Amino acid sequence: MWQPQSPTEPPKSPPGVEGAPPPRKRNPGRRFGQVVKLKPECADAYKACHAKIWPQVAKQIKDCNMEDYSIWYDDKTGLLFGSFKYLGYDFAGDMHRMAENPKVREWWEMTDSFQESLVDGATSSEAGEPSWWRSMEEVFYLA
Template identity: 55%
Template sequence: MAQPQPRRFAQIVHLKPSAIAAYKECHANVWPEILDKIKECNIIDYSIFFDNDRTLFATFKYTGTDIDADMDKMAALPRMREWWAMTDGMQESPIPGAVSSAEGPGWWKPLEEVFHTD
């Protein structure tokens, strides 16, 4: 049986101008537990881009079969919640009513894919 194609995701959040250097620094030195959990939760090819104004654009592929369960597993890791608290403090969510990456209606705004090539 053939492996299903990975699901592709893209999302945005805004970076506070005062946090640009700190955000880039923490992502240049991501905690190993964070990288391990991302991989364990079936996320590959994860990238974050900055438009040098205020928008962060993230893209990744999900290779698992139950993204909700994998995201719950990710959120259950105390070190991940610590990472999110740190990085959320550097960001402003475009989602109305957003509380944090760990709770609420979401933090990063999902984007609709309108085109891609293989």
């Protein structure tokens, strides 16, 4: 029977298993799309704050396994469309960590004041559920 090696010896594979275990595969990710309405009188302020996103907020987004985050604006309808890719393994846990960051909550308070949620019963980004941004279903993607 295979026995673990002493802590002073380099680890050996069990009989019949060659080499080290394969590295954990990177999560291929899940893409998200969301929409919210921007108050027309706040368009310039919203664009200005995102042009100079607070470094703590940008870092927290990345630390919570989100990448390729972008927000699009349609000035005719006032809609903001956000999309990002989530590469982590615990979305709820990462979003909880995001909400624990005081700078992120401050950012949400500021940006929520520029927006109108399209979700019935939503009160703020910080409140969590229901979500401030309306989630959208991805119906097509061509890589």
